[in-house]
Amino acid sequence: xxxLLPETVRDALAxxxxxxxxxxxxAGGTDLLVHWPxxxxxxxxxxxxxxxxQELKPLRWTADALILGGLTTYWDVIRDRRAGDEFPLLxxxxxxxGAIQIQARGTWAGNIVNASPAADGVPALMAYxxxxxxxxxxxxxxxxLDGFYTGYKDMRxxxxxxxxxxxxxxxxxxxxxxxxxxxxxxxxxxxxxxxxTQSDDGWRVVAASMAPTIRRCPAIERLLQQGAVLRDSxxxxxxxxxxxxxxxxxxxxxxxxxxVMARVLYDELRETCGWR
Amino acid sequence: MSTVQVVFTLNGAAVSLDLDPxxxxxxxxxxxxxxxxxxxxxxxxxxxxxxxxxxGLPVNSCLVPTYQVRGARVESVEAxxxxxxxxxxxQGATQCGACTPGVVMTALWIGAHPELLETHTIRELMAGxxxxxxxxxxxxxxxxxxxxxxxxxx
Ligand SMILES: Cc1cc2nc3c(=O)[nH]c(=O)nc-3n(C[C@H](O)[C@H](O)[C@H](O)COP(=O)(O)OP(=O)(O)OC[C@H]3O[C@@H](n4cnc5c(N)ncnc54)[C@H](O)[C@@H]3O)c2cc1C
Ligand code: FES
Ligand code: FES
Numbered sequence: 001x002x003x004l005l006p007e008t009v010r011d012a013l014a015x016x017x018x019x020x021x022x023x024x025x026x027a028g029g030t031d032l033l034v035h036w037p038x039x040x041x042x043x044x045x046x047x048x049x050x051x052x053x054q055e056l057k058p059l060r061w062t063a064d065a066l067i068l069g070g071l072t073t074y075w076d077v078i079r080d081r082r083a084g085d086e087f088p089l090l091x092x093x094x095x096x097x098g099a100i101q102i103q104a105r106g107t108w109a110g111n112i113v114n115a116s117p118a119a120d121g122v123p124a125l126m127a128y129x130x131x132x133x134x135x136x137x138x139x140x141x142x143x144x145l146d147g148f149y150t151g152y153k154d155m156r157x158x159x160x161x162x163x164x165x166x167x168x169x170x171x172x173x174x175x176x177x178x179x180x181x182x183x184x185x186x187x188x189x190x191x192x193x194x195x196x197t198q199s200d201d202g203w204r205v206v207a208a209s210m211a212p213t214i215r216r217c218p219a220i221e222r223l224l225q226q227g228a229v230l231r232d233s234x235x236x237x238x239x240x241x242x243x244x245x246x247x248x249x250x251x252x253x254x255x256x257x258x259x260v261m262a263r264v265l266y267d268e269l270r271e272t273c274g275w276r
Numbered sequence: 277m278s279t280v281q282v283v284f285t286l287n288g289a290a291v292s293l294d295l296d297p298x299x300x301x302x303x304x305x306x307x308x309x310x311x312x313x314x315x316x317x318x319x320x321x322x323x324x325x326x327x328x329x330x331x332g333l334p335v336n337s338c339l340v341p342t343y344q345v346r347g348a349r350v351e352s353v354e355a356x357x358x359x360x361x362x363x364x365x366x367q368g369a370t371q372c373g374a375c376t377p378g379v380v381m382t383a384l385w386i387g388a389h390p391e392l393l394e395t396h397t398i399r400e401l402m403a404g405x406x407x408x409x410x411x412x413x414x415x416x417x418x419x420x421x422x423x424x425x426x427x428x429x430x
Binding site for chain 2: 036243
């Protein structure tokens with residue numbers, strides 16, 4: 001493998017621009033190192049290190065947004081008291097990612113680009129209306145996270161672009177919840193993941209492990225927006241069928257996932273929505 | 277294959293190495309530097325047997341490419357004074373011992389940060405250290421004892 005060690009974001013973007021062929025950025029390495037080239041024989045790959053780019057590390061608060069850096073880790077967010085107060089789902093999600101050893105190294109941007117349909121960071125960000133800030137030598141581009149994924153591991157990021165920030169607008173939330181059904185509490189991959197928020201911008205319902213990408217659920221959001229009165233969790237199944245397309249795999253079946261999603265959503269929302 | 281020069285602080289002493297950019301910190305410690313206290317369990321970030329401190333935070337050394345510790349501070353289990361292990365021996369926190377170096381690293385880190393227990397339980401903070409033998413109760417007890425002292429791990 002070839003390794004490039006830029007010292008500034010500018011240098012990193014120059015490397016990403018294709019001068020050295022296709023390059024893979026590496027941040028905390030918690031996804032990339034699991035299949036590290038020594039084992040895959042990908043010795044011809046070129047990596048661009050981001051870990052040294054301290055300018056991308058800090059998170060920032062502005063009057064109307066929390067801005068995560070391109071290298072902000074889960075632990076950086078867990079430690080930030082204001083994040084816990086204002087964006088509790090971010091902290092709840094971060095605490096679900098592996099354990100401290102992973103949280104200390106894993107980054108939000110890495111979670112977004114790794115694009116696992118079962119990721120924990122992405123649903124929380126999406127439920128808060130996060131915007132991905134991409135940069136390349138050609139300039140800056142902003143893509144709302146809920147429009148970022150175009151298919152399984154496919155996304156609106158060109159190979160020369162780095163995520164340099166993730167902007168999360170500050171809104172007043174009247175309801176927010178994060179739920180993950182896995183086989184055990186800690187360090188497990190989600191069978192069904194949910195992040196739900198209600199703000200002056202309306203409802204956002206985000207499902208993980210229920211489709212080739214993490215995605216919003218417009219049919220369910222419509223039900224909630226209309227104030228539909230439901231009698232039990234089965235009433236959610238038609239909307240769930242429209243919004244997601246789960247699969248059978250080693251962790252679970254499609255049928256089980258749909259039912260679990262209906263039950264969890266129903267239980268989480270019944271009080272707020274005045275359902276039985 | 278070009279090598280990369282890596283200068284960092286390991287257990288308080290400066291180290292300078294030229295190495296393959298793909299080399300993992302776990303292998304650098306064990307095979308290049310002969311510090312075999314750090315163990316490899318899974319090699320995939322799941323078990324925590326390879327836990328070391330990177331700039332004061334516990335990380336899995338099997339998932340850290342060594343080149344990324346340039347300019348950083350690394351502590352391995354060899355930096356821990358033997359007498360700090362007392363509670364782990366006394367309270368049944370170790371049986372076969374395979375997990376123990378990693379457990380000790382995470383446990384003493386928690387011990388040095390009692391404020392974490394305002395938001396976290398010991399079990400949650402220890403979730404990245406798998407143990408097939410003890411059932412974790414002894415480990416949690418030993419961490420509680422370490423907390424009583426509140427000393428920095430190294
Ligand atoms: C034991 C273990 C448990 C885990 N548990 C969970 C879990 O419970 N939930 C969960 O969601 N994830 C989990 N993960 C996955 C992983 O920790 C996260 O996806 C993490 O956020 C990845 O971040 P990283 O910085 O380590 O990424 P890296 O491995 O460095 O990179 C991941 C991908 O992102 C790209 N990339 C990184 N940064 C940028 C950037 N700034 N711009 C453009 N591309 C970039 C890389 O090229 C690569 O494709 C787990 C991993 C392990 C090893
Ligand atoms: S060997 Fe590193 S976590 Fe298991
Ligand atoms: S003592 Fe045997 S694995 Fe923990």
